[in-house]
Each structure stands twice: as C-alpha cells, then as structure tokens.
Amino acid sequence: MVDLSPAPVAPAPRATPRGRHVAIAAEIALLIIAVVYFFPVYIMLTNSMKTPAEIAQHPARLPLSFVVQNFADAWQASSFGTAFRNSLIVTVISVSLLVAVSSLASYPLGRFQTRLSNALYVLFVSMLMLPFQMAMIPLYRMVYELQWINTFRSVILVFVAVNLPFSIFLYTGFIRSVPEDLEESATIEGAGRLRIFLQIVFPLLRPVTSSVIILNSLAIWNEFLLPLLFLQRRALRTIPVAVFSFQGQYNTNWAMLFAALVLAMAPMVLTFLVLQKQFVKGITAGSVKG
Amino acid sequence: MKRQTLFVLALILIVPVAAFAGGAGESEPVEDEPVVLDMYHWFGPEMRETIEEINGRFTAETGIEVSYESAPTDQYRNVIKIKLASGDAPDIFGVFPGTEVVEFSDAGHLANLSGQGFMDRVMEGATVVTRGSDGDVYALPLDQNVIGVVYNRAIFNEVGLDVPTSWDEFLSACRDLKDAGYYPLALGNADLWVTQLIPYAMASIIYKEIPNFDAEMYAGERSFNGPEWRAVMEAYMELQDREFFHPGVLSTTYDQTIQLMALEQAAMVVNGNWIIAGIREANPDLDLGMFPFPSVEAGETAWISGAVGIAMGAFADSENLDAAMQYLEFWTRPEIISDYLMAKKAFSTIKGVSVDFDPAAGEIGGYLAETNTYPFPDQNWPSGVQDVFLKGYQAVFAGEMTIPEMLQSVDDEWAARTAQ
Amino acid sequence: MKKNITVATLAFTAPALIVISIFLLYPVLSGFYYSLTSWNGLDRTVEFIGLRNYRELLSDREVSVSLRNTVVFTATTTVVQNLIALVLALILDGRFRTRGLVKTMFFVPVLMSSIVVGYTWSFLLHPLFGLVNKGLSGIGLTFLALDWLGNPRIALFSVAGMSIWRWVGYSMVIYLAALQSVPEVLYESADIDGASPLRKTMSITLPLIAPAFTINILITLIGAMKEFDMIYVTTGGGPGYATQTLAVLLYNQAFQANRMGYGAAIAVVLFMIILTVSMVQLRILRQREVRL
Incomplete structure (x- = not known):
C-alpha cells in the first residue's frame, strides 16, 4: 500500500520516555480499532472470491480456492x-x-x-x-x-x-x-x-x-x-x-x-x-x- | 499558470460542444428500416439468454426486430411508471399481475387483448389477474407460481416424518423437527414481500369457504378485521409463539432463508417454487420436495395459492401495435413458451403445455392437478392496501401491534383507497 | 461601479443559473405543483385538489412516526459521527507512524456503495449467522447479543450505526486537515504557560477548528435527513414502521402506493424541514465561529 500521507506540519513536542510508551500503546490500540473497523470490507472482499455454496457455508473464512472466475463472469456478464x-x-x-x-x-x-x-x-x-x-x-x-x-x-x-x-x-x-x-x-x-x-x-x-x-x-x-x-x-x-x-x-x-x-x-x-x-x-x- | 488558464478555457469551450455533439442523431428513425419493437421487462439476468433467443426466432420468422431491455424488479416498477407518465412507452412491457393491470389499463396504457385469437390458448384461470376493471384482458400471463412448503427430504426421513396433510399433522411435524434440533421453518421477514407468504398459503381457509371474499370486501360486506383473517393471523402467530421459526425472523432476509435451508439447519421454508432454484445453487446435494401448506382439518384437501408471476402487455397507442400483437401471439405457441418456462422454472399458463423443470416442483405440481388454486390475495386489492398489510405483519411480529389493530389498519387503508 | 458589479455577477453566474433553472429548479417546481394534485403517477390527466394533500399529511400517523424517526436518525448520526471522527482526528494528529494506513482503513467505506454496506452489515448483524453476536457471546457479553435489525426499538440505531460506519472517515479527514492547519506556535506558547493537554485542546484546538465543525455538521445533517439508500437496502423502513423516515415514506407513497401527489407533498415538507434546520444550524455555528 502506498502511503502518501502528509508529513506532520510541524514536529510534535519532544516526548518523554513515559509519553512515548503511552503513544505506542495508543497507536497499537488505534490500529486494533482500525482493523476491527475494516472487518466488513474484508468480508466483502473475501466473499467476492467464493462460490455461492461457500458463501452460504463459510461466510467468514478466507476463501478456499480464490474463485477468480467470479470476476471473469462478472466482467463478461456486465460488459x-x-x-x-x-x-x-x-x-x-x-x-x-x-x-x-x-x-x-x-x-x-x-x-x-x-x-x-x-x-x-x-x-x-x-x-x-x-x-x-x-x-x-x-x-x-x-x-x-x-x-x-x-x-x-x-x-x-x-x-x-x-x-x-x-x-x-x-x-x-x-x-x-x-x-x-x-x-x-x-x-x-x-x-x-x-x-x-x-x-x-x-x-x-x-x-x-x-x-x-x-x-x-x-x-x-x-x-x-x-x-x-x-x-x-x-x-x-x-x-x-x-x-x-x-x-x-x-x-x-x-x-x-x-x-x-x-x-x-x-x-x-x-x-x-x-x-x-x-x-x-x-x-x-x-x-x-x- | 498559463497552462492552467488554457486548460480552463479549453474546458469551457470544448466540453459543452463535445457533450452536445456526442450521440446526436442516435435515435433518429431512418425510413425503410425494419420494424423494431421496444420491449422492457423485469426479467432477471438469468433469463436474458432465453429471451434473446426467443426474440431471435421471432425476427427470423417475421422480420420484425425486438430491442429488449430490462431492469431489476424494484427499479422496473418505478421506471416503467415514469416512462408511461412521460409518453415514452415501450411497445411491449411487463405488467405486474392484478391491481397494476387494472390501474395501467384504466389509465389507457394497455392494449385490449380480449378479441385476439391467441388468447384462446391461455388458461381461463390465469387471466383472472390480467383483466381490467371492464373485465377484458389487458395482459398476457406468461407463467404461474405456487406457494407451498419446500422441505428437506433427508431431514424428514431422519426424523421419521411423512408429508403432513392437515394443520395438526403440520404442527406435530414442526414439534418433532424442533425436538430433533432443527429449526422447523425458515422465515425471512426482513424482506417485506416474504412476510405475506405464509398467510397467503394459509388463506386457503378463507377462499375455500368464501371464494368471493375480495368481491365482498369491495362491496363492503366483509372486513379484514373479522373472524377469517384473524384465524389466519392467529395461526401464523402460533407458529411464532411455539418457536417453530428460528430466532430473529425480522432480521432474516430471503437470501438468509436459502442459507438456512442450504446448511440444513432449517427443515422447511414456505415460499414460492422459485426458491428451489436458489437453494439448489447454494447446496446442490439436497433432496428437496414441495407440498401444499396444509392449513386444513384432517381429511380435507388444502387449496393451493398459485398465481401468475409475470405478464406482458402491449402499449395501447403504439405505432407498431400489429407487430406487438404478432409478438404476443408468438409467445403463446407451445414450443416457445415451453423453452421459456424451462428456463424460468415456472408453471404454464398455456393450455396443454406442461414442463418438468424440477422434481421438487413436480411434487407440488402433482397436487395442482387434484385440487383448486386461488390467486395471491393482494393481486385483487386496491394499491396501497398490500403495503399496509406487509408493514402490519412485521409490526405484529415485533410486538408493536396486536392482530386486531393490524387488521383494522388494513381496513382503514382499504376504506381510504376505495373512497378515492 | 455598482452597475458594473451587477453585470459581472450575472454574467459569471449565468451558466450555472441556466443549467440549474432548467434541470433542477423547473422540475422541482413541477414537483411542487404535483403536490397540489391527486395524481397517481399513471393517469394522463391530473386533478388539482389544492392543499388537500397537506391537510391529510397533518393527521397521517405514518407521517408523524416517520418524522420522529427522521429526527432520531439525524440526531444520532450527526452527534455520534462527529464525535467519533473528532476523537479519531485528535489522536491521529499526534505523532503516528501508521497514520496513513489507519486513515486509509477508515476512509475506504466512504468509497463503497450503499448496497454493499447494507448487505454486508445485515449479514454481520444477523442473530444466527452474524459474526457480531458470535463475537459478543465469545467475550462473555451475551446480553449484548441483540436482534439488531429485527428489534423495533434498536433497528433505527443499528441503521444509523451503519451510516456512521460508512461516513466517519469522511468527517475525520476534514477534522484532521483542520487540526493540521492550527499553527504550532500557539501550542508552544501554551506550553510556556504550563497548560495541560486537555486545556490546550479545549482552549486552542477546538475554537480554531470551528469552521470544520460547521461544515461537518452541515454535511451530516443534510445527508442524514435525505438518507434513503442505506435504510431502503437494509430494512426497507421496517420492522413495521420502526425505521421508516420521511425520505423512505415519500418514496413508498409516490412509487409503491401510486400516490405521486401525496409523495410530492411529503417531499415539499421534507425540503422545508431540511432548509430550516440547515439555515438555523449555519447561523448558530457561524456566529460562534465569529465570537471565538
């Protein structure tokens, strides 16, 4: 993933060692929240690569075979x-x-x-x-x-x-x-x-x-x-x-x-x-x- | 800076020109071209190939071309109204059987088909829901569906059940299935249109006793908030109160009922025969059957709620009305309609035509030969009434309304709609 | 000079005025006309009935229920979405290695279509298959494993939640940019005065990003009051009338129940409400901006 986020406008104030630990903890916590937040997108992406039967039976799993065929079919059918x-x-x-x-x-x-x-x-x-x-x-x-x-x-x-x-x-x-x-x-x-x-x-x-x-x-x-x-x-x-x-x-x-x-x-x-x-x-x- | 200025100038000057130049003359009719029928329908994507194949055969025979477009059901319902209201009517278009045929024909949009010879090929019963307020036929019914109980034979065998033929047998089958750890019935009441199917399947109780119930409603001699519909609603809620459905029926969609059947968590689902194809796609290995919803006393035969699913009409003021009639005639030919029904997986509306599209549907098809059918009740109601009914089913399930309150709200809507 | 300005104003706005008049204003005014008729959307003739639709509207129970739902839905999404977005932006404004990644993860839902969001969430929230309830039960919060979309008392909030999920990234990005435009000097002088981080946030950051509040709240307010797709795709307004908002009701009346005239009257009322609320909101927030 290309990360092109803007650099901070100005350097943040120098963190104390304790402050740095807090910052790292906050960062990890936010990352976890972001992953949970992102989960529905993951579901959508993985389900687009499953067969209808697999969606019915194992909706949350990673696809067994990555059915690229869905994309080919969809491409074809929708011109x-x-x-x-x-x-x-x-x-x-x-x-x-x-x-x-x-x-x-x-x-x-x-x-x-x-x-x-x-x-x-x-x-x-x-x-x-x-x-x-x-x-x-x-x-x-x-x-x-x-x-x-x-x-x-x-x-x-x-x-x-x-x-x-x-x-x-x-x-x-x-x-x-x-x-x-x-x-x-x-x-x-x-x-x-x-x-x-x-x-x-x-x-x-x-x-x-x-x-x-x-x-x-x-x-x-x-x-x-x-x-x-x-x-x-x-x-x-x-x-x-x-x-x-x-x-x-x-x-x-x-x-x-x-x-x-x-x-x-x-x-x-x-x-x-x-x-x-x-x-x-x-x-x-x-x-x-x- | 200079380049940006040029860019903006280019935008302002070139783009509108391009926009207006592009596509000009696309819809100009040229003389000596063959007749082209515009056709618009809500057939699903799985039908496209079949429809185009049928259209090809029609063109080969008559030289008349057909330009076919479709939209998903919900959107179709809007777009066709907007097109008709704007005078942009297709020559041939889909009409929802029942009330909509009446409204469309009253508004003068549909050509009268009653005098047409090909209508003799159509089953009398199928045209009940394609007639206008004057009693003439305004749309060609193309297929019929039935509502019944689709069940998993393997689970029935495992629990040791036979197909129930009375309400008591049905309840005891549900109890046995529940004891065996299955959800007896899947129900997708998050989708409004699903909420009505069990009452419709049960309404055999009403229409068997009072075949003219709807006519008497119009005459003001009956009301929904009376013993007949109350009995239907109470039986519906009995299934809920005894927990014969799974938890969360109000957040379960039609697709999720297919999932419950495919995963063999649910043993039965009450729906139209179209659901069989959906379940088979999600789990091709199931042994499925379908029987009439047995809302009757032991020894009696249940009627089956069956109705025309798809109808097609011609625009009354079409410049190509003759060609449109030829086209409708073409569809009533056995060899054409059979191909269509095979792909559509639905029952026939044409005399002498029957197709064997699925063994499970075949099972209920056998009953069809022995018993009476009645149309989906809403097809005869004024528009707006069905919507209040659908919302009402959900509200009763959610505990927001009692049964009499709900039926009263439908009566009120009926009164308001027939008064207009 | 004055005349000159008038001419310039008209000349510059002419293209916009022409396009808007033809393709927006005229159709909308015609729509307003239909609200004075009993047109069913099908007939070729249209009957003028004056204000009868509006009178009916006042006593229609469905309208009052839908109005209440619209208010609850709008208030919930506006408050919660802005709160979450602001907190996220405040955290992300600090020194963050993974800021780009996190920001992307929060922003992707903005790019998704309503039907995907709706379908995916209905599936996640389902009481039988849904992973949300499985997860909640898994960590011992079984009492929280509710019928999110099926319970009429919660359904509206669940749909609001989906809408919030979809749009938080959008509001967050606006707050974040506002935060990054706050001059560092102000914080430095506050440091010299020995101000606490909370105090710095309250008395420097929040006042300076007031314009971002104005725009964000305006966008969420209007968006929520007009929201149709998300509700239509997930609950269709149900169960019963539990999630039916004015936007859904107007669609149902106009296109399902074939009451185009009545639907148009609801649309006019909805427009008046949105206009009033937005104008009041703009006035209040702009005044605050000035005072701060």
Missing part, C-alpha cells in the same frame, strides 16, 4: 469494458463542466457583498437541500421531450445541475478566504474581470478545485438512478447500472454481484491510494476554510 468507458465519459465530462461552471459562478458570489450576490448564493445553497425524488418525473418528461433519452448529454447536464449547489458552496467559501490584493493590482493594470479570474484567481483555487473534482467524481461514478432512467440502452450503461442488473427477480448470485461491486469500486480505491495526499487535501481545503 464491464463498455460500462467502464461509459462511466468514464460521463464522469469526466460532468466533472469538467462542474468545475468550469461552479468556479465561474462562485467568483462574484464570494467576492461581492451585494444584495444580488447574496440572494444568488442563498438560492444556490438552498438547492442543496432538495430531495431529488421530487424532480424525477418532470425531469424525465423534459428529457424525453427533448429526445435526449439514451444520450450522454442528458445525464451529464442533470449531473451538473444536481451537483452544482455543493460545488458552489465549496468554491464560494474558499474564495472568501483568498486575499484580494493580487486582483486589485491587476484591476489597476486594466485587466478585464474574466481575465483576472482565469489568470489570477482560478490558479489560486487549486486545493478546492481538487476537492470539487474528487467529491463529484465519487458521487457521479456511484450514481445509479439517473443513468438507469436516461441511459436505458445496454450499450450505454454505466458501471452501477450494469452491476445491479445481476439482481434477479427472486434469486441473486451474490458471489458474482460482490465481485462486480469490487470491480466497480476498484478504480476509486486505486485513485484514492495513489492520490491520497491530494485527495485528503482536496476534500478538506474547501471545507475547512469555508
């Missing part, structure tokens, strides 16, 4: 390659749009203390609290009338709309904490607002941008209902929809379903392990300074 491509297209485009649209919108909201900008901010943020089920039928009707069923743009635009409020919330909070000095000097030099934003402000937003990218990727990658509604054709299915198609009317092959779920999760976990440092910074930057 995982195609689904992966679809998920990637939808996620990348949606997240890119989200970054562009929400950072732009947040700039005046975070910078100007006018009545208009405050009102817009409240409007955007209150959208955060909507129970989405309420919008489902009118949304479908609209997408259908646009003849956008079975097109990527339908899910992408809805994803952008649904995730904009939280992204704007993060960006605006962060922008408020960025000092204005640089922009002011640029204004004096006569640069236009858009140029100031693109050349000076946006680069400063890097931590919160990664936060927006990561959180939205996670949400969009795992979303089930929207792609189920709008991408009905098999060739357009995203990973969660493809995976859930294993659920039978009565009997579900859990071995294969678990294998598929592990496959579905794998890209996110790998991304997390590789980018752990940026990941954690990104999640926190926008929030903490909000």
